[in-house]
Amino acid sequence: MAAIFAVVCIHTHPFRDLQYPDTTFKTLSYIIDQACRFAVPFFFVTSGYFWGKKLLNGAEIRILLYRYSKRLAIIFLIWSAVYAVIPPYWLMETLKYGPLKPFYWQFNNTLNWISNNPLTFIMQGTSTHLWFLTALIIAFSILTFFISLGLQKYMIPVSAFLYAIGLLGGTYSTFPFGIHLPIPATSGPFLGTLFVALGWWLSNRPKPTASIAYFIIILGFVLHMTEAIFLRQYIDERTRPDYLLGTIPYGVGVFMLALTHPHMGQSTFLPSLAKFTLGVYVMHQLVKWGxxxxxxxxxxxxxxxxxxxxxxxxxxxxxLLLTKFRLTQRLIS
Structure with a gap:
């Protein structure tokens, strides 16, 4: 639950509005934004971990890839269709222009955007946050390729290389050593594959101790914040990097901590919210706009x-309401 709430915080960006010009609010906004950056890496690591556990329990890897990819692709296509017709801030737009025009305009704009950016559309759909779904499919496909050929020992080095490309084409693209990528750096195989591979690797290792998990979290957070502050101070004060070198231990460390406390919050209502995570992820933008x-x-x-x-x-x-009806369950799970 903490991870998906962190995603919501990133997308609602508290205190980022121009009405808060005070340096204190700007700093607070930046700290909140960067502190939440463990969230999506955490989801990637978690996905890789449970993928690995299924393989250890005897699942056939190609069948597993097919099932995961089919489920993710269906959700990706459904929500790409939804975001293709529902405009940002749809409620205010509807109140201002009526119940039809905003949706027609959004659909027309979406078609124009797709025609000009077909590769980006394939990788992230009609809303940028949907990139997670295709990145996960690609990461599982890469893992399947290496495992099927018995080349597991190369998987993490190759995924680390892809991560480096993602950083050079994303966060560090403005540096002299930066590169240009044909798609957003967060899309495709670049940033998610390493975290999924690390999750798979952890699935076949002894459970870490809490002290190790805390150490890795602190190390990762300090590294991530150091990079982020450097970029803000010396490169562009408007930058809000999503992936950095320190993000790797930060995201992995939070997952390791979750492993060491599997029953955390069991006496509360919080564990019951975990099953809604994917649904909240794909839908929260609509609610935010509304x-x-x-x-x-x-x-x-x-x-x-x-x-x-x-x-x-x-x-x-x-x-929760959508899970009550068989027809709408496919939308969120």
């Missing part, structure tokens, strides 16, 4: 705190 207008009435810092919680709670509730 309720963003409330910020006009709940102004000030209080809204910045309430907004991410409200987005998460409403999205989780909608996902």
């Amino acid at each position: 309720i963003a207008g409330l910020g006009l009435w709940i102004d000030g810092p209080s809204w910045e705190i309430i907004f991410p919680f409200l987005v998460y709670i409403l999205t989780a509730y909608i996902v």
Whole structure:
């Protein structure tokens, strides 16, 4: 639950609005944004870990790839269709222009964008956060290739090389040694594959101790924040990097901590929310756009705190309702 709430925080960007020009708010916004960057790497590592466990339990790797890819591809296509017609801030747009025009305009704009960016569309769909789904399919495909050929020992080095390319074509692309990629660096095989490979590697290793997990988290967080602050101070104060070198131990460390505390929060309602994670991930942008207008009435810092919680709670509730009907279950699981 913490990881998906962190994703919501990244996308609702508390205190990032121009109405908070004060340096304190800018710094707070930046710290919140960067502190939450463990979230998507955590999901990649978790996916790789359970993939590895299924293989250890005797699953046939090609069948496993087919099942995972089919499920992810269906969700990707469904939500790409949804975001193709629903515009950002759809509720305010509907109130302003009526119930049809905003959706027609969005669909027309989407078709134009796809015609000009076909490769990016394939990799991330019609909303940027959907890149996670295709990146996961690609990562599982790469793992299947190496494992099927008995080349497991090359998997992490190759995925680390892909990660380096992703950094050079993404966060560090403005440096003299940066490179240009034909697609966004977060898309495709570049950044997600390493975390999935590390999750697979951990699935065949003894469970780490809590002290090791905490050490790796602290090390990763310090490295990540050091890089992020350097980029902000000396390159571009507007930059909000999503993946850095320090992100690797940061994301992996949080997952290792989760492994050492498998029953954390069992006496609370929190574990019951975990099953809604994928649904919240794909849907939360729609909810965010729908309720963003409330910020006009709940102004000030209080809204910045309430907004991410409200987005998460409403999205989780909608996902819960969708799970009650067989026809809509495919949308979110």
